[in-house]
Amino acid sequence: MSNKPTLKDIISANHRIKPYVTRTPLHRYLSLDRILNAHIYVKHENHQRLGAFKMRGGINLVSQLNEQERVSGVVAASSGNHGQSIAYAAGIFNTEATIVVPEQANPGKVESMENLGANVIFHGKVFDESHTYAESIAMDTNRRFIHSADEPHLISGVGTTTLEIIEDLPNVEVIIVPIGGGSGACGAGIAAKSINPDIKIIGVQSEHAKAAYLSWKHNKIMESPMETIAEGLATSTGYELTKSILRDILDDFILVTDQELDQAIVLNLEKTHNLTEHAGASPLAAALKIKDQLHGKKVALIMSGGNLSIPQLKIALKQNT
Amino acid sequence: MSNKPTLKDIISANHRIKPYVTRTPLHRYLSLDRILNAHIYVKHENHQRLGAFKMRGGINLVSQLNEQERVSGVVAASSGNHGQSIAYAAGIFNTEATIVVPEQANPGKVESMENLGANVIFHGKVFDESHTYAESIAMDTNRRFIHSADEPHLISGVGTTTLEIIEDLPNVEVIIVPIGGGSGACGAGIAAKSINPDIKIIGVQSEHAKAAYLSWKHNKIMESPMETIAEGLATSTGYELTKSILRDILDDFILVTDQELDQAIVLNLEKTHNLTEHAGASPLAAALKIKDQLHGKKVALIMSGGNLSIPQLKIALKQNT
Numbered sequence A, B: 001m002s003n004k005p006t007l008k009d010i011i012s013a014n015h016r017i018k019p020y021v022t023r024t025p026l027h028r029y030l031s032l033d034r035i036l037n038a039h040i041y042v043k044h045e046n047h048q049r050l051g052a053f054k055m056r057g058g059i060n061l062v063s064q065l066n067e068q069e070r071v072s073g074v075v076a077a078s079s080g081n082h083g084q085s086i087a088y089a090a091g092i093f094n095t096e097a098t099i100v101v102p103e104q105a106n107p108g109k110v111e112s113m114e115n116l117g118a119n120v121i122f123h124g125k126v127f128d129e130s131h132t133y134a135e136s137i138a139m140d141t142n143r144r145f146i147h148s149a150d151e152p153h154l155i156s157g158v159g160t161t162t163l164e165i166i167e168d169l170p171n172v173e174v175i176i177v178p179i180g181g182g183s184g185a186c187g188a189g190i191a192a193k194s195i196n197p198d199i200k201i202i203g204v205q206s207e208h209a210k211a212a213y214l215s216w217k218h219n220k221i222m223e224s225p226m227e228t229i230a231e232g233l234a235t236s237t238g239y240e241l242t243k244s245i246l247r248d249i250l251d252d253f254i255l256v257t258d259q260e261l262d263q264a265i266v267l268n269l270e271k272t273h274n275l276t277e278h279a280g281a282s283p284l285a286a287a288l289k290i291k292d293q294l295h296g297k298k299v300a301l302i303m304s305g306g307n308l309s310i311p312q313l314k315i316a317l318k319q320n321t
Helices: A007-020 A031-034 A057-061 A065-070 A079-093 A107-115 A125-141 A152-168 A185-197 A211-218 A238-248 A258-272 A280-291 A310-320 B005-019 B030-036 B056-064 B065-072 B081-091 B107-115 B125-142 B152-170 B183-195 B211-218 B240-249 B258-272 B278-289 B310-320
Strands: A026-028 A039-042 A074-076 A098-102 A119-120 A144-146 A173-179 A200-206 A252-256 A298-301 B026-028 B039-046 B074-077 B097-101 B121-122 B142-147 B174-178 B199-207 B252-256 B298-303
Touching: A007 A152, A007 A185, A026 A152, A026 A258, A026 B026, A031 A258, A031 A280, A031 B097, A031 B107, A039 A152, A039 B056, A057 A079, A057 A107, A057 A152, A074 A079, A079 A098, A079 B125, A098 A107, A107 A119, A107 B030, A107 B252, A119 B030, A125 A144, A144 B258, A152 A185, A152 A238, A152 B074, A152 B199, A152 B298, A173 A185, A173 A280, A173 B298, A200 A280, A211 A238, A211 A252, A252 A258, A252 A280, A258 A280, A258 A310, A258 B026, A258 B310, A280 A298, A310 B258, A310 B310, B005 B152, B005 B183, B026 B152, B030 B039, B030 B258, B030 B278, B039 B142, B039 B252, B056 B081, B056 B142, B056 B152, B065 B081, B074 B081, B074 B125, B081 B097, B081 B107, B097 B107, B097 B240, B107 B121, B121 B125, B121 B183, B152 B183, B152 B240, B174 B278, B183 B199, B183 B240, B211 B240, B211 B252, B252 B258, B252 B278, B258 B278, B278 B298
Parallel strands: A039 A298, A074 A098, A074 A144, A098 A119, A173 A200, A173 A298, A200 A252, B039 B298, B074 B097, B074 B142, B097 B121, B174 B199, B174 B298, B199 B252
Antiparallel strands: A026 A039, B026 B039
């Protein structure tokens, strides 16, 4: 038996989460069309409540906890958006969330988790250290650990983003999606390929944290140094479930530099007037890199989140204007 | 007979424009709650197609042109968002739009009008000069001039924003809305007061371009120098229809400085992760100014638009970080 989610799981998730999430728009940007010589649509998950796509997964998972799990509370590790998502869902479904974040976590995301009532613990220089610590807390206290990617209910939840893309643009040809742990790309790929196997799914990751890329390419879990500024794309290891799904559904996997991510942040500000975090800007950075392949096509860029901090914004502007 | 729109006109507009506009979210921001000691909700018209609320009005009006008007084409003057709105609607309903913009118009907004197929003419140092010129072109060529504010169909169209606010938050107590020509505030006020006269409607304008404020206060059309950086709040004269409606529906009218607008732009970036143009940030600037009056209340801020240029963004950041 496989625990890989199916289209049916994504449709069930859609029904389950609908009362709690925003139906985000898919906007066409003619100014991006001109730059890319293609029909460019942006799926605005940065307009989602809490500014990121993740809560679609958090609500789908937390709403299905059993009574013992709910009463005991849940534990997660997060660079930011996963933690916000779990904290939000915990508030709705009346459980307690403990979130371990890296010491240098994005302060806006941390403030949001605290405002939502989560118990936030700072631990670890990088996400993977927070992850290990969170797992040990969950184990010691017999609470449910919610992995940031290898969770079928998270994947089904975030797959609803792509159901909405296809609802709005049935003849979409290419979907470009950011990859950190890979749950977003897995959800997008399962939804898209189940409906129309001809839709191309292209993943993006930072060159400076390419564990998921290497794991996908070599079809085994690999580690790689994590030196990117893009917290939402930052893991130093691939994960088993997402790796095996990505092998099935990804048509291509593009690596971009942090500098290219900063350029894309500024281009998004200028042409779409949206603030994007590095992960959220990565599909545009990838599109610029593979412009020739996209020529004349209908392309959806998943703008996964907008939670950039002011210091991050100033760096991007300084280097690109 | 009055040409003031009614709730029925706004409900009809809602039905008419629904296929063409985005149902924008009303998001709660706990981090703003803490700053303002109130329940703060943001109506995200910056998430609207083209990044501003105006197209709700443009579509409502252009869809109702008679055949002669449609065939001849329409003329408008705009600092940006009104022009984008008319250009967009003209494309949908198969008419031709000529838009006169000030010589120093926001280049992103101008590019958008051109991408949408409008004929853009640069004329005048400030909006009011563009306005006079556009009126003369329309007169000379026997085309329909679409005023940026004194148009019942624009007011009904943009009033749908407030229908949506009340649908999402029926017990809203205060709505703060930017005022340039005043169509947005008129629409908000008619919708809100018709449904619940207890909802307070508070308008905001720049201290450096307060013609609408003075016209409202003294109940006659008044002029005032226009020296604001906030193009969306910029007129140097009040208008007859909007002035007479504002007298009926406004509970208060707050003036803010350009510096306070820049502060609010940065606070929106930091706490909501949204890029706002000056007009779009003005409700937050006003809320900060009248914080004591809002204590404990359910407040909706209409974030009317997000079309800030990169140079404008850099100025705001430079002065506030």
